[in-house]
Amino acid sequence: FGGGCSVYCAAGYDLQGPSLELLCDGSPALAATDGFVSRKKGTISSVEVTCVGIACSAGVPMMLGVVHDCDGKVTGQTCTVQKDVGFAYVSGGATTFTCGADGAFSGTLPVVAPLQCPEPSFGAGVVHTCTGRTIDTTCWAYCGAGFTGNFKEYACLADGGDSAALSAVAGEVSCTASLRRLTSARRLSGDCDASETSAGLTSVGIAHDCLGKSQGEVCLAYCADGYNRIGDPTMFVCSGGAFQAQTVQGLPTCIANPCTFSPPSGIGVSHDCAGVATAGTCTAGCGAGYEHAASSGPQAFSCQANGEFSGTNPSCEALACDALDLTAEYRHDACAGKATGQTCLVDCANGWLLNGSASVLACSTSGAFTGNTPTCLPQTCST
Known part of the structure; x- marks a missing residue:
């Protein structure tokens, strides 16, 4: 009782507006609502946090012969991947991709093949x-x-x-x-x-x-x-x-001609394939803030005559951010163990009053957290 907590957005969502600050109150009248009241208002409060899904940018299906409606899809949304005009399904049909909380699409690409023109008959000579x-x-x-x-x-x-x-x-x-x-x-x-x-x-x-x-x-x-x-x-x-x-x-x-289909992609993947043309090669690896997973390493890609890259995406793992070193008025235990691209909430410790709203910090590719700390004022003792 008497402890505070903050309600904010889960991974894959951006907080729109302030977080919700709650206080655990032991009053018998609040038993039916688990005792939580708004820290600011002192009254029973429902969850009023607004969270908006983040658009996925990794794993977009860019294979030759398929089309999709995945552009602009955000966390939790799905899209359809199907054959393009001039291609046929080798097996199965259209598939569904899902935008995950990590910012990457997941799903299985349909198996397609280009149509072939029949043997021509031009005549004598x-x-x-x-x-x-x-x-x-x-x-x-x-x-x-x-x-x-x-x-x-x-x-x-x-x-x-x-x-x-x-x-x-x-x-x-x-x-x-x-x-x-x-x-x-x-x-x-x-x-x-x-x-x-x-x-x-x-x-x-x-x-x-x-x-x-x-x-x-x-x-x-x-x-x-x-x-x-x-x-x-x-x-x-x-x-x-x-x-x-x-x-x-x-x-x-x-x-x-430069290749445009199936470039290297994935969370943390970086490459030098932009502008690489037919018969050219390039390398995909892990960018700043990421490291190669065990048994993985830089991967070679080659540009094929059909405009599609050939190669295997490297497997990259996010590096943990340096531990936050903040003064006693801040509560930041939610930031422990966060890795590149992840966020956490920093609010005020017990005995301190939040002036404004809690702050969302992000673990950057440099290994440091970015964002501003909240304003915490010392609580006046009543006895």
């Missing part, structure tokens, strides 16, 4: 690189040996339903038989694979369909998946045992 193309990738169709016409780019696009189809980016390919056609014997008389490197076909970002071509056959060099193209693809012909470029401008310039 057309050679293509479109086999096995998946959603949002491109390919090329061009005229083979003995045919003339311009190469054309095609994109594998969703048709609005559960299938995909190839669509010409800028006009359909059209090939016309040449007046002079090479004989089969001549086409099979040479092999140019050994010149792949000297022809520049192994350059970073370059893809081609030249291997296996024989004397007189043509092939195309273009930018691989995960690279943005500047300039046109380059036609080559297998001639005299070497691949010969058919244009003077040379190979296209291929610029790696």
Whole structure:
């Protein structure tokens, strides 16, 4: 009896306004309400603290092929993660994520796969690189040996339903038989694979369909998946045992695209993956105020051609804050053992009166508590 206590917000919630200060009163009239009265008013008081959920920022589902409505969700709220247009469920269906009190979402990602475009049929004389193309990738169709016409780019696009189809980016390919056609014997008389490197076909970002071509056959060099193209693809012909470029401008310039899907994430995780592009690597570890959990350590991530990072998130544990060293008028036992990101309440010890409201302190990444202490006035003795 005579002791005071404070009512404030649990982990995952922000206190809006003052905390509630209660006093344990031994009056028989208060037995039905467990004896608690407002320390300020001296009357029976209900819990009047206003707590607002904190928005989750870690563990947001950013995997390629899924969409969600998790933005802005706060502690205790849920959201739905489901397949994006152009993707199909491998098994199961949409899943539910929950925003936890630690500021991270928890849940199981749905298993999805990109739709694949069917094998195209372009007609006589057309050679293509479109086999096995998946959603949002491109390919090329061009005229083979003995045919003339311009190469054309095609994109594998969703048709609005559960299938995909190839669509010409800028006009359909059209090939016309040449007046002079090479004989089969001549086409099979040479092999140019050994010149792949000297022809520049192994350059970073370059893809081609030249291997296996024989004397007189043509092939195309273009930018691989995960690279943005500047300039046109380059036609080559297998001639005299070497691949010969058919244009003077040379190979296209291929610029790696940055990855945006599935970056490292988690409570306490830090990384240097921002801006890392196709074939690039980066490292994820534990930031200030955190340490790697046992059997865990820094993890390597790599940027894949589909724009998604590949790697395993490190496991990080919050470090405990330094013990508070406050004078006798403060009660701060709630702060013992608090770790990075956690909060606690500091109010007045017995024999001291709170002037205003109790203070919420936060354990910062530096290992020190931040926030202001409350104002405590000495209580006047009546006897």
